[in-house]
Amino acid sequence: MTSPADPPDGAGTGGPRLRLLAVTACPTGIAHTYMAAEKLVQAAQALGHEMKVETQGSIGAENVLSDNDVIQADGIIVAADKDVDLSRFDGKRVLSVGVAEGIHHPERLIERVRSAPVHKGGGTGGGPALAAPADGPGGGGGKQRGVGYKALMNGVSYMIPFVVVGGLLIAVSLALGGHAQPDGGLVIPEGSFWKHVNDIGVIGFTLMVPILSGYIAYAIGDRPALVPGMIGGWIANTGALYDSESGAGFIGAIVTGFLAGYLVVWIKKVEVPRFVRPIMPVIVIPIVATSALGLFFIYVIGKPIAWVFEHLTDWLGGLTGTSAALLGVVLGLMIAFDMGGPVNKTAFLFGAGLVSRNPEIMGMCAAAIPVPPLGQGLATLLRRKLFSEQERETGLAALFMGFFGITEGAIPFAAARPARVIPANMVGGAVAGAIAGLAAVTDSVPHGGPIVAVLGAVGGVPMFFVAIAVGAAATALATVTLMSVGSGTARENTVASATTAPTAPAAPTEPALGVGGVLSGCLTEATVRQRLVADGKEAAIREMAELLAATGKVTNADALVATALAREALGTTGLGEEIAIPHAKTDAVSAPVVGFARSTEGVEWGAPDGTRARLIFMIAVPEAAAGDVHLRILALLSRRLMDPGFRERLLAAPDTGAIMRVLGEIQ
DSSP: OOOOOSSOTTOTSOOOOOEEEEEEEETOOOOOHHHHHHHHHHHHHTOOOOEEEEETTTEESSSSEEEOHHHHEOOOOOEEEEEOOGGGTSSSEEEEEOOOHHHHHHHHHHHTTOOOBOOOSOOOOOOGGSSSSSOTOOOOOOOOOHHHHHHHHHHHHHHHHHHHHHHHHHHHHHHHHOOOOTSSEOOOOTSSHHHHHHHHHHHHHHHHHHHHHHHHHHHHHOOOGHHHHHHHHHHHHGGGGGGGGOOOHHHHHHHHHHHHHHHHHHHHTTTOOGGGGGGHHHHHHHHHHHHHHHIIIIIHHHHHHHHHHHHHHHHTTTTTOOOOOHHHHHHHHHHHHHHHHHHHHHHHHHHHHTTTTOOHHHHHHHHHHHHHHHHHHHHHHHHGGGGGHHHHHHHHHHHHHHHOOOGGGGHHHHHHHHHHHHHHHHHHHHHHHHHHHTTOOESSSSSSSHHHHHHOOEEEEEHHHHHHHHHHHHHHHHHHHHHHHHHHOOOOOOSTTTOOOOTSSSOSSSSEEEEEETTTTTTTTGGESSSSOOSHHHHHHHHHHHHHHHHTOOSOOHHHHHHHHHHHHHHHEETTTTOOOOOOOTTTBOOOOOEEEEEEEEOOOTTTTTTOOEEEEEEEEEEGTTTTHHHHHHHHHHHHHHHHHHHHHHHHOOOHHHHHHHTTTTO
16 A cells, blocks of 8 residues: 655645645543634645544544545644544654644644654554543543543444344244244244344344443443443343353443443553553453453352342242232332343243233233333434434334333333433333332233234233233333433433444434524523623623523522633633633532623734633533533534624624624534
């Protein structure tokens, strides 16, 4: 392969058109990442060159550079204040500078990259962008909670396709290839076409747990953590390795994912001789971390899981003589708790073991089994704005899986929001189990969901469907209630672009101009002020806070001001170009809200370029909604505000209506 490391003679102004690439990134702010990207693109266009920029912001990498992009590039500019993996640029001219250089001197960087040194390997191999959550413009740093949350989302987003593909293939194979038995059972003949389809689906379900664990670990510890994460997840899901009849399921995978990730991070910090360093990420770290994690799970964590499985079974055996409703509640709670883990499997195997002698117990289980996926799917239909587009699609698949009694269809929702979804699932499961127990519903086969009633295996079919319907409704209502309480009226975009790799999330799919305002309704005419009275930063922040308070979404204006000023103390939110974006994450607001004001004389904000802020946006979000909502607003604003024409139109707009029309251009 020949390398175009040496650009054509005369490249630059008036010369041949260059193909340039760039990576922009900052560990403590999202706005600077996108400002640098926009400036570089604008400068390249003005000079007659091609430019593609990969942004590694706090919401992950976007517009990721492909291998073909790199092969054809005449030079690469890395404008970043954090580690960026340069190994993919071997043999190319690479110019590495701080992100501020990309904002203030893009033309100079384009000129310098033509004579930059050729990268010959050994570049930094920093972890994925997810490992460094940011706070916003100017810095402030992310909280460790943010690292864990984004790592979890990383695993969930990779797991979802396995859940959907595996679940739907199993469901389709049962529907089209299953044959009803005289006792009401459903069997797919061995060696048949649909049995092979079913087997492929089972493989998808088998892989989803190690995938979840592996990519949680990857988001924390980078590539060396992928192997221990995946193998740890497989061990967690294989109960036979630690004398348990059931594996630890997706909850065990979450545990192994975080353990593997942080174990690798710790090993990386160990000082080793220079000659060992090249083999550390490929051989030493994966072997040590995988062995340590696997043995730790088998000998330390696995034993308690096996003990729980055994004693839960004995405990359930002691409940068989108690009230049917109480037993139904207990079985429903267990079925819905971990959806394939030891608690779920204990309840299911208990019912399956008594199916011939006491089919009422399996009837309770069969009613609870489809409730989590049906309830979560119904929730995505009831309150669509609480879920991302990808989650809404997953919800439709969950409804289909629920019909066929595939409880695992709810796992993506539970893994993304365990504190909200698991309790909601358990509420619905308990309701369904109790109703089935009271109505003495029976099930003569070890399976659940509406499909077993359709095939004639259920006694008391009307009440069976009532139990499922009421349970699913209870789960859906509990889910949307808990999500609404946790995130105000904001859309909780947890998986963000889960259809792509989490280190390369898609751009927001909904338009910036929403019903009644801009930025999905966070900025409305009520939060626009044509002329700011304040002439100092603190006074301006207080005036903006009072403007936001008029919406009713601010419960404590003084606390909002204090939080915004504390954020300023960490680093100015004055971005330059006469722009400032003060922001606060605080429970002093009940829902995300954005304000905009213009200052005629400008406010001194400590911007890097020395300009006074004339365009001021204030963003306030509750702590619970401070993830993608907060960061995407910053990203959208930062990109659009780099357009001089947009800024000029915003300054020249004669009234509030005209200002809103200009702001409506934010996409």
